[in-house]
Amino acid sequence: MDQTTSSMKHNGCEEGTEVFSHHGVVLKNANYHEDDTTCNGTLTVTQYTDGKRIQWKPIAVSEVSECPEQDEWAMVDTVNQRTRTVSGGGGDIRMHPVNVEMREVKSYIINKRKRELTLLLRDGSSHAFVFQYGSIQDFTYILRACLKTRRSKRRKNLYLVTGDRNESQPLTHSFAELNLFSDNSTDAVWRFVSNLKHRPYETTLQTFSKLTDTILYRTPEHRPPEEMAAELVNSLHELPEGDVEVEGYHVVEVPTNMPPRPVVTRSPPLSMEQWKEAMDDFGLISNPQRIKEIIFKGGICRPLRFIVWKFLLGYFPWNSTAKERQEIVKKKSDDYFRMKLQWRTMSESQEERFSDYRDKKSLIEKDVNRTDRTMDFFAGDNNPNLSLLNDILMTYVMYNFDLGYVQGMSDLLSPILILMSNEVDAFWCFVGFMDRVSSNFDVDQAGMKTQMSALFGLISAADQELATYLDRHESANMFFCFRWILVLFKREFNNDDIMTLWEVLWTDLPCRNFHLLICLAILDCEKNILIENNYGFTEILKHINDLSLKIDLNSTLCTAEAIYNQFSCMQDLPLSIKKLIGLAPESTSGDSQDGNSSTTSCEDNGYDHDNDENDISIIRDYTSEEEAFEKALCHNYI
Structure with missing residues (x-):
């Protein structure tokens, strides 16, 4: 961590003064992994003529910029995080710098043993940073020096921004001018603060009924007005919780019908041993419900997934034997390639007269080229797995032409294909998945x-x-x-x-x-x-x-x-x-x-x-x- 006065570029050629710098800060975004270093960079706070800015820049970005047409501190697109730059060979990610005006910070969260900090902005977007080296305390000190903050009473690691440090503080200064108390009545002031906690409604009514008075009060030297005002403001945030009896009033907290929330823990995933024990000599699953309960509590171990998913998605019936499943695979394979042949043999003249089919085909081609391209399974140009993804979706159009293809289906197929690595198995598991969620893709939503x-x-x-x-x-x-x-x-x-x-x-x-x-x-x-x-x-x-x-x-x-x-x-x-x-x-x-x-x-x-x-x-x-x-x-x- 460094606090320097080096110059930074902003909005073209404007030189800013760097007042804080911390290296080894990882931007935690859609591509972040615990062991990933590609998101590593430097977090700075820089003073410009229009105010301070929080900026993060990846290590790979050059610090030298001769008035580029587009500011290198371009804001990360927090809504459409699918926009990526993919290299031809391995799906490398180009990390975009982050540029946030200090006054746009709405609140911030400190997580994971004070190593992770999330900035929440006024427009609802956020940026999460992981500090690999050192502590985040220096950065939060800068935030507190620039912004007035208070700790949330609902969530202890949430800090709310209540204003800018360089703004005037009319609330604090105004309490000395409200004319609420008699001259030299220090005890009355502090009695008011105490009463406000225990008798909020009555005290408030009594106090503000005096707003028309013109008597000024003086505070002793050991009780400066700022201290009394701060205590008063804090008291406003510390009203009694729950049901409180007061004189003539009853402060009621709205009750909830929800019982106390129980503690729930997860269990180990379904293991190969448990799966084998659940099968009899004919390969029949003796207790499918018990298998489902284990999966619900812990999932499935990786080597077993490609088998059990076929049962969960209806490719194999739970009451089928091993021999019956072999017959199912043969029949399903024949059915799949017959449907695939239907669209593969369609001529161009047929497509020209089949606008609905042509539109679906075009949409599939566009979506396939942008589905999970950062993953190794789909990365790079001319990847054969992209062809498999395309063929399965096109065959599904022939299987269910009433629904056809709707944007988003490629997202559902991608993990299935990655797991199965088999065109026929992936297709029929996808069919089972779509049977569950087909209403999500209704035209009228x-x-x-x-x-x-x-x-x-x-x-x-x-x-x-x-x-x-x-x-x-x-x-x-x-x-x-x-x-x-x-x-x-x-x-x-x-x-x-x-x-x-x-x-x-x-x-x-x-x-x-x-x-x-x-x-x-x-x-x-x-x-x-x-x-x-x-x-x-x-x-x-x-x-x-x-x-x-x-x-x-x-x-x-x-x-x-x-x-x-x-x-x-x-x-x-x-x-x-x-x-x-x-x-x-x-x-x-x-x-x-x-x-x-x-x-x-x-x-x-x-x-x-x-x-x-x-x-x-x-x-x-x-x-x-x-x-x-x-x-x-x-x-x-x-």
């Missing part, structure tokens, strides 16, 4: 809107404070979660984590809509940041996008399961929520007569509205919100 409506219903039942906040900030439509639901968090986790998450979801435990509880778990973690920073829809949207590859999967899964357990223990849980998360049998909707209990999906009968007075409506009318939906769709995806 009805399936997506229904799920986002259900998500808000879950939030309303679990956390009324968050639900109220989102509703008041035009975010109850949950459109900022569009990308999460559309491709089941594919862009939020790295490839290993997304495989674990997907196989957990494919167990349908504890319910088919567990992905909505995953959303709720993430929002539960981010709640304080959204509320403390007073983010609106646009800022929430950008903040959620910036969480990509910054979410801890294990803690998220534990939280989601714990929330489900909380719901399970609630006595007055609305019927619609019970059906949504599989706590009520299908027969309660009137659609089933057999009385068997089963989990319910969003696309089935989980969203009916019975004439139950205790039920709540979780379907919202979005007919007047199409503009917001289009905005979210544009910012959230592609």
